[in-house]
Amino acid sequence: MALSKTMKRKVDVENRSFNDDWTEKYAFIMPTFRNASPVCLICSETVAVAKEYNLRRHHNTKHSNFKVSYPEQSEARQRKIATLKSAYSRASGIITRTLTDQERVTCASLQAAWALCRHNRPFTESEVLKECIITVLEELASDKSMDRIIASVKQVPLSASTNARRVHVLAEQVQKAVIDGVKEAKYFSLAIDESTDNTDISQLCVFVRYFDGKEFREELLALLPLEDNTTADIIFGKLEDFF
Structure with a gap:
């Protein structure tokens, strides 16, 4: 327990923010969205922690020829990094936008499936859950502003088969996150x-x-x-x- 806290403090003392110099040194960029991880401009892979050792290991292991073709501090390297950054910006479409109604409905469906799994409830109860939510909202609704919310709830797909698919997706994402952490x-x-x-x-x-x-x-x-x-x-x- 004490060892865990000591190591946590030691790592936190290090530079946890992304250093802009790492972009030219290791061809990594840090996206601006919340909880982002450093992204390799060459292969688009991410590393779990913004730590120079992790970036350097990835770069030297997977892109060892990059510094041969584009030596450090050379104009050729600067031009190549600029080209990669431009391509990344176009591909990722770094434009903040609000969630569409359909995306909100999908997100709500995933959250409901996740809640049922956490409480070890059968997926056949999901339609009952949906009916309960609608009933409560209709009782609480005092003006027209709730009508749109109730209509959105009615659109949330909560059948047993849908929830089974949702949970399969969630399980894959959770396992991938763990495996990525182990790899790093x-x-x-x-x-x-x-x-x-x-x-x-x-x-x-x-x-x-x-x-x-x-x-x-x-x-x-x-x-x-x-x-x-x-x-x-x-x-x-x-x-x-x-x-």
Whole structure:
């Protein structure tokens, strides 16, 4: 516990903001939106933490020929970086815009699916949830301003099949975020356990612990089905296939 706090303070003391010099040195840029991560102008990949070591490692590992073609502090490098920045700006379309009604509806559907999962509720209850929300809003509505909100709620897709698709998307995003964090970590450790799901299929629970540049994190990395007897060879094979 004390070690975690000490390391967190040590990292926080370092320069956590993006240094503009890193753009020319490592071809990275920091987007302006909230909670953004540094983006490589060459391959468009991101790194989890805005730390010079992470950017330098990515650049030297994946783009080692860049400094050969475009030596540091040369005019050729400056022109190339300017071209990459311009291309990134056009591709990303850095224009702030408000969410459309359809995007808000989709976001609401994802939030509802996420809430049902957190409370371990069946997706078949989602339509009941929607009916409850509409009923409450109609009772609270005292003027016409609520009519648009009620109409938007009615448009939110909350069928069982829709929620199943939503949760699949959420699960993929959560797992990708964990995997990206592990890839950026210098070291990580694994812990495994066995559990049984509601269909009586044994599941290998894989937990990972790593340092993300700010603090130690412990996350569920994967659930791997165990169809056969649980032996050391089978467990090792499952982990080997996953990685």
